[in-house]
Amino acid sequence: GQQVMQIPQYQHVQEGEDFTTYCNSSTTLSNIQWYKQRPGGHPVFLIQLVKSGEVKKQKRLTFQFGEAKKNSSLHITATQTTDVGTYFCAGPRISNFGNEKLTFGTGTRLTIIP
Amino acid sequence: GAGVSQSPRYKVAKRGQDVALRCDPISGHVSLFWYQQALGQGPEFLTYFQNEAQLDKSGLPSDRFFAERPEGSVSTLKIQRTQQEDSAVYLCASSLIPSYRGRETQYFGPGTRLLVL
Numbered sequence: 001g002q003q004v005m006q007i008p009q010y011q012h013v014q015e016g017e018d019f020t021t022y023c024n025s026s027t028t029l030s031n032i033q034w035y036k037q038r039p040g041g042h043p044v045f046l047i048q049l050v051k052s053g054e055v056k057k058q059k060r061l062t063f064q065f066g067e068a069k070k071n072s073s074l075h076i077t078a079t080q081t082t083d084v085g086t087y088f089c090a091g092p093r094i095s096n097f098g099n100e101k102l103t104f105g106t107g108t109r110l111t112i113i114p
Numbered sequence: 115g116a117g118v119s120q121s122p123r124y125k126v127a128k129r130g131q132d133v134a135l136r137c138d139p140i141s142g143h144v145s146l147f148w149y150q151q152a153l154g155q156g157p158e159f160l161t162y163f164q165n166e167a168q169l170d171k172s173g174l175p176s177d178r179f180f181a182e183r184p185e186g187s188v189s190t191l192k193i194q195r196t197q198q199e200d201s202a203v204y205l206c207a208s209s210l211i212p213s214y215r216g217r218e219t220q221y222f223g224p225g226t227r228l229l230v231l
Contacts, residue, residue, distance in 0.1 A: 033219075042205060042222040043157065088156050095162075097170045099212075101147070102220065104156030 002027045002093050006105040014113050019076040021108035023089035030092060032065055032072045033102065038085040046074075081112050116140060118223035120206050126229045127196045135191045135226045139208030146189050147220060148181055149205040157205055163189060164212050196230045203227050 003026040013019050023032065031050045035043035047056055049065035049072060056063045062075045072089055086109045090102040119138045127133050139146050144165055149157035150173075160179070162170040165186035174181070178197075183189040193200055203225040209218035 035222075042224050043207075045219050045221070048219070090156075095170050095172060097162075097172070099162050099164070099170050100218075101159045101162060101170065101173075102157075104158070107154075107156050 002091065002103050004089060004091050004103050004105040006087075006089060006108050008108055009106065010109050010111070012111045012113060013079055015081060016078050019079050019083070019110055021074050021087050021089075021110075023072040023074075023105050025070045025091050027091075027093070028069050030069075032069075033090045033092075034063060034072075034074055035088045035090060035104075036085050037088065037107075041085070043088060076110075079110070079112055081114060084110060084112050086110070118206055118208055118221050120204075120223040120226050122226060123224060124227050124229075126231065128231055129196060129198060131196050131230075132192065132194045133196055133228065135193075135204050135228070137189045137191070137206030137208075137223060139187065139189070139206070140210075140221055141187075143208035143210050143221075144212050145209040145218060145220075146183055147207045147209075148189070148191050149207065150175075151203045151205055151225070153202075160191070160204075193228075196228075198230050201228055201230045 033048045034046040037043045053067045054065040060077045064073045086107045088107045089105040092100040121136045146163040148160040151157045159173040161181045163183040178194045180192045205225045206223045207220040209220045
């Protein structure tokens with residue numbers, strides 16, 4: 001079945017340093033979504049990428065979708081304490097019943113050293 | 115509030131007890147999803163409703179798990195004869211459009227943290 005892996009599993013950075021998490025799917029994806037989950041919280045949708053090679057920016061966050069639509073990355077510039085949390089990518093796949101369902105990656109937990 | 119709500123937020127059950135977890139999706143949202151999130155893992159799909167119809171229950175781990183959404187709004191996930199391995203956070207998410215159209219944004223509730231002793 002479809003697998004979505006993320007690396008690294010954990011990342012500790014000094015406040016102000018950059019951070020990148022990488023997402024790799026075993027299958028080609030129609031789109032990829034990114035979510036952020038704060039400690040003790042629930043996943044919050046960040047963005048969706050659809051096109052091959054697409055790059056989107058949200059302030060200090062840059063999201064990329066690979067040319068082959070099997071990998072993606074999230075880069076945060078100049079991290080702040082508010083960036084703490086676990087970042088998940090999620091890829092959809094069509095079930096046998098016709099609905100699309102998300103397969104979440106393993107997540108990258110970001111901690112910030114003040 | 116206009117978000118997805120879930121209750122209870124925390125549930126402690128003795129092994130063998132039945133539990134019922136409730137999800138109130140965003141009003142008007144057609145799609146409703148249940149996920150199970152084990153500690154340190156990403157959410158794992160359990161089941162999907164389009165309005166009141168349960169179209170996909172392929173992720174339910176056993177026949178002890180049962181979900182319903184009888185009127186196409188509130189949903190309940192029931193776990194019978196709970197086991198320790200059922201301990202996890204159970205997340206509910208809703209989206210505006212039917213899932214087969216794809217590319218929908220899912221809005222997650224705060225989850226119910228279930229601990230089975």
